[in-house]
Amino acid sequence: MPSLAYPVPTDLSPTTVKNATSFLKIVALALISGAAIASRLFAVINFESIIHEFDPWFNYRATKVLAAKGFYEFWNWFDPTAWYPLGRVVGGTVYPGLMATSGVIYNVLRALNLPVDIRNICVLLAPGFSALTAWATYLFTTEMKNESAGLLAAAFIGIVPGYISRSVAGSYDNEAIAIFLLMFTFYCWIKALKTGSALYGTVAAVFYFYMVAAWGGYVFITNMIPLHALVLMLMGRFSHRLYVAYCSWYVVGTLSSMQVPFVGFQPVSTSEHMGALGVFGLLQIVAFTDLVKSHVSSQNFQKLLRVSLVAAGILGASAFAFLTYAGKIAPWTGRFYSLWDTGYAKKYIPIIASVSEHQPTAWPSFFMDLQMLIFIFPAGVILCFKELRDEHLFVIIYAVMASYFAGVMVRLMLTLTPVVCVASAIAFSSLLDVYVNPIEPDVPAEEAPAVEAVPANGVTETTTTTGGKKSKKADKPAAVQASGSALSSLFAAKSPGKGSKRTTGIFGLDSRGVVLLNAIWMLAYFVFHCTWVTSVAYSSPSVVLASQNQDGSQHIIDDFREAYYWLRQNTAEDAVVMSWWDYGYQIAGMADRPTLVDNNTWNNTHIATVGKAMSSSEEKAYPILRKHDVEYVLVIFGGLIGYSGDDINKFLWMVRIAQGVWPDEIQESNYFTPRGEYKIDENASKTMKESLMYKMSYYRFAEVFGPQQAVDRVRQQPVPKTPITLDYLDEAYTTENWIVRIYQVKKEDSLGRDLKNANAFATGKKGKKSKPQPRRRALVA
C-alpha cells in the first residue's frame, strides 16, 4: 500500500466510481457545449441577430434560395445579378455543404411544426456546430491520451478565440461547420487506424465527403492523412490496419468528393490531390510485398524484390512522363503557390494578396487567439514524442504543418487552433495527472531526496568550479527546474529510470498545491482572456458598427444597412450598382441589386475593370460605366467618423489590380506624391485628385466643416478646400455618418453635348461657341 499525500475514500465500489465518472463526463461535456454556445452569443446580445461580414451574406442569400425553392432548383441556380453582365452559375461554383445543412435543419424544424426563421438558423448555426466541435475534439483527444485530456481539449476548443473568431453567432461561413468536420474526420481516421476497421474508414470518408462539400480547406485533410500514412510507412510501421484504414478512406472519400460539382474531376487531375493517390498506390505495393514476403524465403524474396523494383521504376517513370506529356495532371494553382512562397501572391496575383485574411500572421495575434495555449502547445507535442504511438505521430505532423500554414496566412490560424487545443490539453492533463495523483513516490528513504536535490544544487556547484561563464548558463536551466516548471517534473515523473523499480513522483501537499494553484490560475485567466477577446474583438458584425458615446453608452452606427435599404427602396430593381468587390455580396444580399463584382473573386479582369473605373478620371471612367450599364456607384468613406476600413485605404489595391491588366493606362506611382507618400491633402498627385474614387469620397466634404479646415479623420490629413466638381455623376445618397456614399451615373446629355459642357452650361458658365462641322469638304488638290 503506497503512502498517500491526502486521504482518498477507499470504501467506494468500482461500479460507483465508474458511474460517477461517466455522469460527470456527460455533465462536463454538456457544460462545455453550453459555454461554447454562450460565448458566441455576444454578437447577438450586443447587436442583434444579423448575418455578419461579407461572405456570409452570400451564403445566407443562397440558403434562402435553397429553403424557398428546394435542392434541385438550388443546384441549377443561375444568378444573373452577380458579375453583371456575366452572371454566375451558383450551383456549380459553390461548396453547398453549409447551405444544405441549414436547409436540412430548417426543413426538419418545419416538419416538427417549429417555424423558425431561416435567418435565425443561419445566425445560430456556427455556435451550434461549435458545441459539436467540442465533442469531436473530446473524442479525438481521448484517443490520444485519456478522457480527462479529452475534456480539457473540449473546453479549450470551446472557448479559444482562434476558433471563435470564425464561428460567432452570425458568422455564417463555411468554416462554421468545417472545423467540426475536420476534427471528426480526423477522429474517425485515428479510430480506423487503431482498430483497423473499414467501418471507421468508411465513416471517415463520408465525413470527408461532407467536408469537401463544405469548405475548400478539405485539401488539408486530403494531404494530412496521406502524409501521416507515408510517415508511418517510412518509419517501418506498416500494418494491415493502416492498409485497411487508408484504403477504405481513400477509395470511398475520393469517389465521393468527385460528386461535388465544384470539385469535379480535380481529385484525379490536380497536383494537390496526387499525393493521396501516390500513397494509395504505394500502400498497395507494400501490402502486396508483405503478402509475398510471408510466403517465400528471404533469399527468394530479395530476388523477387529486385526484379519488381526495376519493373515498377520503369513503369512508374514512363507513366508519369506520359501523363505530364499528355497534360493530364494540372499544375499547382496560384493559391497553393502562395502557401509556399509568401511573396508569390503579391507579385503575381494581387487580388489574393489584397484580402486581409491572406496576409501573413502577426506574432501578437498568436497570443491574442490562443493565449497560454501557444506556450503549452510545444510541451504537448513533446509529450507525443515520448509515447509515439501511430496516432501521436498524427498530432505531431498536424502540429508542424498547421504551425507553418498559420504563419503564412492569418486565415489558416483556424486549422492550427484544434491541434493547439489537443496538444495543450495533453500537456495540461499530464501535469494535472502527476500533481493530483495522491500516491507518494515509494522509494528508499535516503535516495529520493538526494535525487531530487542534486539537480538543483549539484549542477551549480560543479560548474562554478570550472568557470564563471559556464555557471551562468547552467544556472538558468537549474533555476527553471527549481521554479517548479511543469515540464521538468513531467519528464521526471514519466521517464523510465535507470533502475527498473525506480519511481518518481511528488512529495507532500505543499508542492502539489503550488503547482495546482498556479495551473488553476492559468486556466481561470485563460477563460477571462477568451471572454474578453471574444466580446471585444470578434463579436462585431462589421455590418453594424458600435462606438462609445462620451458618457460611455453604446452608439450604433448603422450606415451600411441605411444605404442598402435606400438602394432597395429607391432604385429600379435592375439598376446595376458598382462598388469595390468587398461589398458585392452585401449589396446583393441586402439591397437585392445586380453588382459588377463580388466577393467570389473568380474573374480578375472584371475586377480590374472596376478598379480601372475607380482609379481613372471621370471622362475616362464614364464610358466604362456606361458600357456596363452602371446606374449607381457606391463608395465607402470613413473620413468623417474615422472608419478605417474604407475605400480610400483600399484604393491602392484597386490601382494595383487595374495595373495588372492595363499597365499602360494605370500606374501605381502616379498616385503617390513626388516624395512617394500616399496623401489626400493639397499635395496629393494630380492623378489621385482626378480619380473617380477620390472625387466621390471627398465630394462636398469640405462643406461639412464650414469655415474650418476639413480634416479626414482616418488619414489625419487636411482636405483641400477647392470644391470638387462632378460632371458625370450625381450624388444620390449619403448616409448619416457618411460611411456609404451613393452616386448616380448621369445618362448621356439629351442634346448630344459632352456632359462636362452640359454641366458647365447648367452652372451658368458660358462655354465656347461651337460650330457644327461642315459635312462637305473640298477635295485636296
Next chain:
Amino acid sequence: MSSKSQPSSNPMASLWNSYNDQTSNRLKFIDSFLVYLMLSGIVQFAYCVLVTSFPYNAFLSGFSSTVGQFVLAASLRSQVNPANKDEFKEVSPERAFADFALGSIVLHFFVYNFLG
C-alpha cells in the same frame, strides 16, 4: 513447408507453391474475387486509354468501383487472415464482413450517383 527451407531455383514457382499450400480455401475464394476485380479494372483502364474516355465520369465510377471493391475485399482478406490476428484485436471476421458490406454499399451508392 519443404519448399521454403530449400532455396528454389525459381522464386516464382516457390511463391506459387507456398501460396497454394498455406492459404485456406476461404482466402483463396476472396483472392479469386480480387483477381477478377483486377482484370476487370485493367480492361476498363485499357478501354479508357485505347478507345475513349468519353463519359469520363462513367469511366471513373466504373474504374473506381473495381478499385474500391478490390481494396475493400483486400481489407476483408487481411482482416480474416488468421496470420494477422494479432493486428486486428477488435475486429472479428464477422465484424470484418459487416464493415465490408457497409463499405461496399456506401461505395456503390456513390458509384451509381456518379455514373450519370
Next chain:
Amino acid sequence: MQLLKSLSVLALALAAHASVLTVKSPRLVVADSLGNQLRAEPFSLTQKTLTPVELERTDILKLTFQIVDEDGKGVQPHQTFVRFFDPTTGEEGIQPVKVTTAGKAKFELNVQRPPQYLPPTGSSPLSVSLIIGTPNFDPISAQLFDLTLPRSQPAPAHPDEPTFHLQQELFHTFRPDQKLPPKFISFVFAGIALAPWAVLFGLWSQVAPAPTNLLSPSILPFVLSLGALEILLFWYWVQLKLGDVLLYGFILSIPTILTGKRALSSISATRLGAKQ
C-alpha cells in the same frame, strides 16, 4: 358618326380658310466667277426643270422670286427654305431664305466658297426644292430642279455610325461533341469487360469454400436485405431521385442492421463453437 361629321366640318372650314400662295417671276441664273451668265431661265413650282443645273468650281447659282397671294399681293411667309437633298446618301442641307415684306426673295449659292449647309457630292445629283410655310396659306413644297455640284470628299462617317448597324451575330463555340466509338468496338470491349466473370467463376469452382448455411433462417434475411439495398441503388441509377434513395435506404438499413447482427452473431457462435 358624330366624330366623322365634326371632322369633315373641320376640314371644310380649313379648306375654305386656306388660300394658295404662288411665286411671281421665279428666275434661275447660273453665272461664272466673272459674272457672265451661263444660264438664265424661269423655273416653276408645279413642274420640275428638266435639264439639271450644273455648277463648276467657280460658278454662282442665283434664285430670285416674289411670293404673292391669289390677289397678287406680296406676302412675307414665316418660313422659306431651300433644301438640297441627296436621295442616295440621304445627305441634306437646308438653308433659310430671306424674304422682304413685299415677298421678294433672293438666294445665292457660291460654289467657290461652299456654305456650311451644302451636302457633299455623291453619285447622283442633289434635288433642290423650295419649301414655304405660313399661317392661313397652304404650305408649298416644290421640286425645282436637280443640281450637279463639283466633286468633293465623300461624306464623313458619324462616330457612332457602327452602332446603328446590325451587330454581327454571336456564335458560341462549344467544344466538339465527344465521339462515341463505333458500335463494333463498343460490343467487343463489352465482351472483354465481361470476360473476367468467366475467370471469376472458373476460379471459384476450383476453390469453392466449404458449403455454408447460406439459406439458414438466421442468415437468409441478412443476405436478402443486402440484396434489397443493392437493388435500391440500381434503381436509383435508373430513375429515383436523391431524396428518395436516402429515405428508402434509411428505412432499409434498419432491418439490414438487425438481421445482420443476428446472422453474424449466429455465424460467430458456430465458429467459436467449432473451435472449442
